[in-house]
Amino acid sequence: MPDGFLGTRGSLMIDVVFVAMFLVLPVLYWSIYTARVGRHYPFHKRLQLTLGIVLLVAVSAFELEMRLFGWQHRAELSPYWRAGRWNDVVDGSLAVHLACAIPTFFIWVAVIVRAVRTFPRPAAPNTHSGSHRMWGWMAAIGMTLTATTGWVFYWLAFVASPI
Numbered sequence: 001m002p003d004g005f006l007g008t009r010g011s012l013m014i015d016v017v018f019v020a021m022f023l024v025l026p027v028l029y030w031s032i033y034t035a036r037v038g039r040h041y042p043f044h045k046r047l048q049l050t051l052g053i054v055l056l057v058a059v060s061a062f063e064l065e066m067r068l069f070g071w072q073h074r075a076e077l078s079p080y081w082r083a084g085r086w087n088d089v090v091d092g093s094l095a096v097h098l099a100c101a102i103p104t105f106f107i108w109v110a111v112i113v114r115a116v117r118t119f120p121r122p123a124a125p126n127t128h129s130g131s132h133r134m135w136g137w138m139a140a141i142g143m144t145l146t147a148t149t150g151w152v153f154y155w156l157a158f159v160a161s162p163i
């Protein structure tokens, strides 16, 4: 896999996902704002479906690259890295990141599938609103934690250098 464009040890795909999360979070909160304050529900729906598809494509490509090429060789220069599995700070931060990312993935799928099935077309509030608001916020908080823990992992593995 080619090196990334950020000048760190990250690969191209790792850098793409790292930067993409800086765009995903503002769009996500803007989308929630359009539902909460603007009440532009069809626009909120379109933004969320677009985000969902973009994230699914990016995460699938990322997963494929990780399975095929791995990332460990890129972290070897990190002072937080030790050879072996689950025995250093880099692996610990990855475990925290995965503990956020995996539940968040399933919450997103459930929120989108239930919203598309249950809200009327064009999208508008109904009896599903209460549940959607609660799980929608869970999904948003989960994505925020996934992004922040991902950035921490990125720094520990691909940026930090021995002094």
Ligand code: HEM
Pocket (backbone or CB within 6 Å): 032, 035, 036, 041, 044, 045, 048, 049, 108, 111, 112, 115, 116, 117, 119, 123, 124, 125, 126, 129, 130, 132, 133, 135, 136, 137, 139, 140
């Ligand atoms: C993962 C995707 C989604 C997330 C994270 C999300 C998040 C949210 C959140 C947090 C709210 C509540 C805002 C508030 O505090 O008032 C909300 C409201 C709403 N969302 Fe979503 N949403 C998602 C997908 C969708 C989809 C696909 C639809 C339509 C099919 C939709 C339709 C609505 C509607 C109609 C409301 C207004 C509910 C009400 O206040 O009665 N959402 N969404």
